[in-house]
Amino acid sequence: RIEKSTRDFTDYKDVWVFGEQRNGQLNQVVYELIGEGRKLANKLGENLCVALIGNKLTSKAKDLINYGVDKVYLVDEEGLAIYNDEAYTAVMTELINCYKPSIILLGATAIGRSLGPRVAARIKTGLTADCTGLDIDSESGILLQTRPAFGGNIMATIVCKNHRPQMATVRQGVMKPAKRKSGYNGQVIKHHFDYNKLNLRTRVLKVVEEITDMVKLEEADIIVSGGRGVGSAENFKLIRELAEVLGGAVGASRAAVDNGWIPYAHQVGQTGKTVSPKIYIACGISGAVQHLVGMRSSDVIIAINKDPNAPIFNVATYGLVGDLNQIIPAMIKEIKLRGLSEAAASSENS
Amino acid sequence: MKIVVCIKQVPDTTDVKINKETNTLIREGVKSIINPFDMYAIEEGLRLREKYGGTVTVISMGPPQVTESLKEAVSLGVDDVILLSDRVFAGADTLATSYTLAKGIEKIGGVDLILCGKQAIDGDTAQVGPGIAEHLDIPHVTYVKEITDVTDKIIRVKRMIEGGYEEIEMDLPALLTVVKEINEPRLPSIRGILRSREMEVPIWTAQDLDVDEDKIGLNGSPTQVVSITTPKFEAKTQIFTGKVEEQVQNLFNALREQRIL
Ligand SMILES: Cc1cc2nc3c(=O)[nH]c(=O)nc-3n(C[C@H](O)[C@H](O)[C@H](O)COP(=O)(O)OP(=O)(O)OC[C@H]3O[C@@H](n4cnc5c(N)ncnc54)[C@H](O)[C@@H]3O)c2cc1C
Ligand SMILES: Cc1cc2nc3c(=O)[nH]c(=O)nc-3n(C[C@H](O)[C@H](O)[C@H](O)COP(=O)(O)OP(=O)(O)OC[C@H]3O[C@@H](n4cnc5c(N)ncnc54)[C@H](O)[C@@H]3O)c2cc1C
Incomplete structure (x- = not known):
C-alpha cells in the first residue's frame, strides 16, 4: 500500500x-x-x-x-x-x-x-x-x-x-x-x-553528573512502582522494601511524584521515563494512558490494586485485587520464605 | 536584547478522537491553548527583558484562530506578536515548519535570542527548535533548565541530560528550547488583557515571507503520516482473588511455573 x-x-x-x-x-x-x-x-x-x-x-x-x-x-x-x-x-x-x-x-x-x-x-x-x-x-x-x-x-x-x-x-x-x-x-x-x-560557536564548559538517588530505572530488570494508592511518603518504604528484596529499582506514577512522596527521577510514563524491565510491579497505580506508555512493553506486569476495574488490569499479566498494605508485606514474606533474591532473578537472565 | 519566542497552539487535551473513515484527528469541539512548554519560553523571554532590557516578540505558524493564543501572549506582557498563516503552509512536518518559522524570524530581523518550548504536547517531536536554528545557521541548545549569564555577545546555560547537566556557552544569536524547571510562568495582567483586546494581530502570508514554495507546507515535508491508530491494550490478564495469602501464593506459583522468578 x-x-x-x-x-x-x-x-x-x-x-x-x-x-x-x-x-x-x-x-x-x-x-x-x-x-x-x-x-x-x-x-x-x-x-x-x-x-x-x-x-x-x-x-x-x-x-x-x-x-x-x-x-x-x-x-x-x-x-x-x-x-x-x-x-x-x-x-x-x-x-x-x-x-x-x-x-x-x-x-x-x-x-x-x-x-x-x-x-x-x-x-x-x-x-x-x-x-x-x-x-x-x-x-x-x-x-x-x-x-x-x-x-x-x-x-x-x-x-x-x-x-x-x-x-x-x-x-x-x-x-x-x-x-x-x-x-x-x-x-x-x-x-x-x-x-x-570547524568554526564552533558552541562551547561545552562542563559536564556535571548528578547523583539523583542512583536511579537507573532504564537498566533495571525488576521495577516496583508506587502510585497514589500508596497513600504517603512514609508508606513508600513498603515499595522500597519490596524492590530491595527483589533486587529491583523503585518507580512511581506522576501522582506519587506530584505529591512529593518520591523525586521526579523515579517517574515512569509520558513525562517520565520509558522502561521495559523483565518484571514491572504496579502498586496502587490506576493505569492512566500516560503511565502505560512508559511501561507497557515490560515483559511481565504485575498489578496490585484494590479496585478490580482499574484499567491497569487491562495491561497486566497478573493482577492481585486488594489492599497493597496487606499484599506487599505478604509478598515480601513469601519472597524471603522462598529464598527468591536478586541472585535468583539475575540467574534467570543469563 | 531582541528576543523571539515561538509558540504553538495545541488542543487542550491529548485525549484525541480519530475519524475512522479519513484516518485523521477530530479537532472540532476541543479547546485550544498555548502549548504548555511554550509558556515557560514566554516567561523566560519576559524575565530576560526585565533584566537586560529589549523586546519580546512572539511568533506562531498556524490557522487564523491562533490569533487567540497570540493575544494571550500579549496579555502576559510581550511587546509584539506575529502570525504566519497561509493555506500553503498547511500540512507541514517539522522540516517545513522550522523553515517557515526561520523565514519569519529572518523578516523580523536583528534577533539575538530565540526561545522555544521543549516540545509540543500534540506532535511531541521536539524537532522544530533545532530545525529553526539550522535554517538560520545559528547554534542551539535543547532542554535548558537555567540561563546563568548573558552578555551582548554570549549566553551561558545549563542543559539537562540523562544523569546530570551540561554548562554550555554559545555566541549570540542563538536558540534555546526550555524545560519546565526553568521558571514559574506568570499570570496575565489587567493592563496586558486590555492591550490584547485592542491588539490587531499582524498576519504574514507566504507572499510576505521570502519563501521557496518547494520548502513549505505539504510540498516541503519529507515525512508523511500514512496511518493513525489508537493503541489497543490487550493482555491475557490472570487475576488472583481471595485471601491475601492465597493470592500471593498463587502469584509466586505462576511466576515459578512460567520460569519468571
Ligand atoms: C500531559 C500529561 C502527562 C502525564 N505524564 C504522566 C507520567 O509521565 N507518568 C504518570 O504516571 N502519569 C502521568 N500523567 C498523569 C496521569 O494521567 C495520571 O493522573 C496518573 O498516572 C495517576 O497516578 P496514579 O495511578 O498513581 O493515581 P490514581 O489514578 O489516583 O490511582 C490510584 C490507584 O490506587 C488504587 N488504590 C488506592 N488505595 C489503594 C490501596 N490501599 N491498595 C491498592 N490500591 C489502592 C486506586 O484504586 C487507584 O486505581 C500525565 C498526565 C498528563 C495530562
Ligand atoms: C500524529 C502526528 C505525528 C507526527 N510525527 C512527525 C514526525 O515524526 N516528524 C515530523 O517531522 N513531523 C511530524 N508530524 C508533524 C508535526 O507535528 C508538525 O510539523 C508540527 O507542526 C510541529 O511539530 P511538533 O508539534 O512536534 O512541535 P515540536 O517540535 O515538538 O515543538 C517544539 C517547539 O517548537 C515551537 N513550535 C512548534 N511548532 C510551532 C508552530 N507551528 N509555530 C510556532 N512555534 C512552533 C514551539 O516553541 C514548540 O514548543 C506529526 C504530526 C502528527 C499529527
Whole structure:
C-alpha cells in the first residue's frame, strides 16, 4: 500500500546506528538500535553499520563488531571527546554525504533528539521522532516508522518516501538489545575529519553528573512502582522494601511524584521515563494512558490494586485485587520464605 | 536584547478522537491553548527583558484562530506578536515548519535570542527548535533548565541530560528550547488583557515571507503520516482473588511455573 519512491535512490544503502557515547561509555540504547537495525538490514539485504564519533574509541569500535555489526565508521579526534551539537552535526553530515546510508537510527535521548533534527534539517531529509516500532515495507522497501503522539493516545505510522536517508529517533527501552557473540566478521573504517575547519560557536564548559538517588530505572530488570494508592511518603518504604528484596529499582506514577512522596527521577510514563524491565510491579497505580506508555512493553506486569476495574488490569499479566498494605508485606514474606533474591532473578537472565 | 519566542497552539487535551473513515484527528469541539512548554519560553523571554532590557516578540505558524493564543501572549506582557498563516503552509512536518518559522524570524530581523518550548504536547517531536536554528545557521541548545549569564555577545546555560547537566556557552544569536524547571510562568495582567483586546494581530502570508514554495507546507515535508491508530491494550490478564495469602501464593506459583522468578 506504500507507493515506491519516485526518485532513484540506488546510491543509498545500509542501515546506520548513531553510536551515542559519553566518556567512551556507549549508551544502552545503542545496543537496542543494533538489535533492531540488524533485523531491518537483513530484510533489505544490506549492511548494518555504526557511526561512532568521539575520542580514543578504537577498542570500542572493534568491540561493536561482536554485536553483529558489519561496519563501524569511526571518527576519532581529540576535539570530539565531548558531545557538541555543532561539531557532531558537521561530522554526521560529512559521513552521510560520503557513505550515503539509506536509514539512520538514533536513540531518542537528550543527545539524539538534539542532533537528529539538526542533521536532518542540514541535509534536508525527514526525521521521525521517538519511534517505538520500525519495519520495512516488503513491497517498496521503505522504512515504516511507528510512533506515539498526543501523549501516547494515538500511534502514527510515518514514512519518508522521497528523501534519503530515512531518519528516526527511537525510544529507549523498547527494542531488545543485541547480544554479544563472537565470530562476527566486520570492519572498522576510520574516517578522518578535519576538526580544525570547524568554526564552533558552541562551547561545552562542563559536564556535571548528578547523583539523583542512583536511579537507573532504564537498566533495571525488576521495577516496583508506587502510585497514589500508596497513600504517603512514609508508606513508600513498603515499595522500597519490596524492590530491595527483589533486587529491583523503585518507580512511581506522576501522582506519587506530584505529591512529593518520591523525586521526579523515579517517574515512569509520558513525562517520565520509558522502561521495559523483565518484571514491572504496579502498586496502587490506576493505569492512566500516560503511565502505560512508559511501561507497557515490560515483559511481565504485575498489578496490585484494590479496585478490580482499574484499567491497569487491562495491561497486566497478573493482577492481585486488594489492599497493597496487606499484599506487599505478604509478598515480601513469601519472597524471603522462598529464598527468591536478586541472585535468583539475575540467574534467570543469563 | 531582541528576543523571539515561538509558540504553538495545541488542543487542550491529548485525549484525541480519530475519524475512522479519513484516518485523521477530530479537532472540532476541543479547546485550544498555548502549548504548555511554550509558556515557560514566554516567561523566560519576559524575565530576560526585565533584566537586560529589549523586546519580546512572539511568533506562531498556524490557522487564523491562533490569533487567540497570540493575544494571550500579549496579555502576559510581550511587546509584539506575529502570525504566519497561509493555506500553503498547511500540512507541514517539522522540516517545513522550522523553515517557515526561520523565514519569519529572518523578516523580523536583528534577533539575538530565540526561545522555544521543549516540545509540543500534540506532535511531541521536539524537532522544530533545532530545525529553526539550522535554517538560520545559528547554534542551539535543547532542554535548558537555567540561563546563568548573558552578555551582548554570549549566553551561558545549563542543559539537562540523562544523569546530570551540561554548562554550555554559545555566541549570540542563538536558540534555546526550555524545560519546565526553568521558571514559574506568570499570570496575565489587567493592563496586558486590555492591550490584547485592542491588539490587531499582524498576519504574514507566504507572499510576505521570502519563501521557496518547494520548502513549505505539504510540498516541503519529507515525512508523511500514512496511518493513525489508537493503541489497543490487550493482555491475557490472570487475576488472583481471595485471601491475601492465597493470592500471593498463587502469584509466586505462576511466576515459578512460567520460569519468571
Ligand atoms: C500531559 C500529561 C502527562 C502525564 N505524564 C504522566 C507520567 O509521565 N507518568 C504518570 O504516571 N502519569 C502521568 N500523567 C498523569 C496521569 O494521567 C495520571 O493522573 C496518573 O498516572 C495517576 O497516578 P496514579 O495511578 O498513581 O493515581 P490514581 O489514578 O489516583 O490511582 C490510584 C490507584 O490506587 C488504587 N488504590 C488506592 N488505595 C489503594 C490501596 N490501599 N491498595 C491498592 N490500591 C489502592 C486506586 O484504586 C487507584 O486505581 C500525565 C498526565 C498528563 C495530562
Ligand atoms: C500524529 C502526528 C505525528 C507526527 N510525527 C512527525 C514526525 O515524526 N516528524 C515530523 O517531522 N513531523 C511530524 N508530524 C508533524 C508535526 O507535528 C508538525 O510539523 C508540527 O507542526 C510541529 O511539530 P511538533 O508539534 O512536534 O512541535 P515540536 O517540535 O515538538 O515543538 C517544539 C517547539 O517548537 C515551537 N513550535 C512548534 N511548532 C510551532 C508552530 N507551528 N509555530 C510556532 N512555534 C512552533 C514551539 O516553541 C514548540 O514548543 C506529526 C504530526 C502528527 C499529527
